[in-house]
Amino acid sequence: MSTKLPATPSAPRPASSALGHALLIAGDKWSLQIIRHTLGGARRFRQLGDDLQISDAVLSQRLTRLTADGILAARQYSIAPPRNEYVLTESGEQLWQTFVALWTWDRAWAPRVSRKTETALRHLTCGHLIAPVFGCGECHAIGVSARDVYTAVDDRLLLDVSDRRSRRSSANDVAANMDSTSVLADRWSTFILSAALQGIRRFSDFQDALGSISPVTLADRLTVFVGNGMLARVPVTDGARRQEYRTTPKSLDFFPVFAALNEWAKDRLSLDGLSGLEFFHRAGDHILLPRYTCNACNIEISRTDVAFEATKISALH
Numbered sequence: 001m002s003t004k005l006p007a008t009p010s011a012p013r014p015a016s017s018a019l020g021h022a023l024l025i026a027g028d029k030w031s032l033q034i035i036r037h038t039l040g041g042a043r044r045f046r047q048l049g050d051d052l053q054i055s056d057a058v059l060s061q062r063l064t065r066l067t068a069d070g071i072l073a074a075r076q077y078s079i080a081p082p083r084n085e086y087v088l089t090e091s092g093e094q095l096w097q098t099f100v101a102l103w104t105w106d107r108a109w110a111p112r113v114s115r116k117t118e119t120a121l122r123h124l125t126c127g128h129l130i131a132p133v134f135g136c137g138e139c140h141a142i143g144v145s146a147r148d149v150y151t152a153v154d155d156r157l158l159l160d161v162s163d164r165r166s167r168r169s170s171a172n173d174v175a176a177n178m179d180s181t182s183v184l185a186d187r188w189s190t191f192i193l194s195a196a197l198q199g200i201r202r203f204s205d206f207q208d209a210l211g212s213i214s215p216v217t218l219a220d221r222l223t224v225f226v227g228n229g230m231l232a233r234v235p236v237t238d239g240a241r242r243q244e245y246r247t248t249p250k251s252l253d254f255f256p257v258f259a260a261l262n263e264w265a266k267d268r269l270s271l272d273g274l275s276g277l278e279f280f281h282r283a284g285d286h287i288l289l290p291r292y293t294c295n296a297c298n299i300e301i302s303r304t305d306v307a308f309e310a311t312k313i314s315a316l317h
Contacts, residue, residue, distance in 0.1 A: 017276025
């Protein structure tokens with residue numbers, strides 16, 4: 001199967017795979033934050049603008065896009081003047097597992113700012129604040145990591161690496177705020193990290209897999225990942241001058257984000273149940289079915305029995 005990607009197109013085009021489409025949605029920081037804020041219920045335009053400190057023009061554009069993508073639905077609450085509130089559709093609601101994965105990674109690895117409260121996750125079934133454990137719903141294994149899976153890549157996914165629909169983040173943007181949102185919000189960072197999790201290590205191999213990336217951009221992003229501890233630069237062999245880039249615990253922990261987003265893409269954005277990327281659980285050699293289990297009561301969690309809430313940081317530790 002070819003791993004060479006086509007040159008960057010000069011105009012926007014639709015994603016060729018379901019995962020490519022999902023990355024277009026998740027690869028925009030404002031879209032992610034709008035979805036995150038609507039997970040708690042309907043939000044009005046002004047509420048979102050005030051909460052996110054986003055311009056009206058940018059907010060309007062993202063709401064239009066998310067509505068067109070079937071993530072949000074506009075619901076009129078005033079006739080004169082006509083005004084809408086925005087609520088997640090069933091498809092949008094099913095992104096909850098991706099946000100659990102994003103929250104879990106941020107809690108472990110994102111830089112902390114000085115504040116007294118933080119978002120926590122409560123399991124309503126047992127009532128505890130939890131740190132859910134990633135696993136496979138097919139065989140009910142828990143503690144599944146990137147090292148426990150292998151991947152199969154569809155050629156359609158390889159057409160999706162370049163898209164001009166969202167703003168490109170610079171390497172400085174990514175370096176300054178290395179949280180889960182900033183990783184997904186920079187398209188090249190997303191694909192470089194995805195390639196690294198699939199076992200790609202050498203600079204030339206990254207270039208082959210991401211054919212439309214410039215050497216300068218690739219070097220910048222790899223340097224950022226090394227500086228933030230997402231990748232480690234090591235000699236190819238002892239004493240060798242050539243170096244390669246290896247995953248670290250920090251980058252390996254990002255795997256559930258990709259797995260959850262990929263599962264959502266298969267379920268919600270694909271007509272044939274294929275996303276362009278398939279994860280296989282080595283134990284049993286079956287397709288991975290991403291699931292989270294409560295670390296307090298050991299019950300598999302679902303959208304209806306968990307809730308994000310603000311809590312004191314001391315309560316989380």
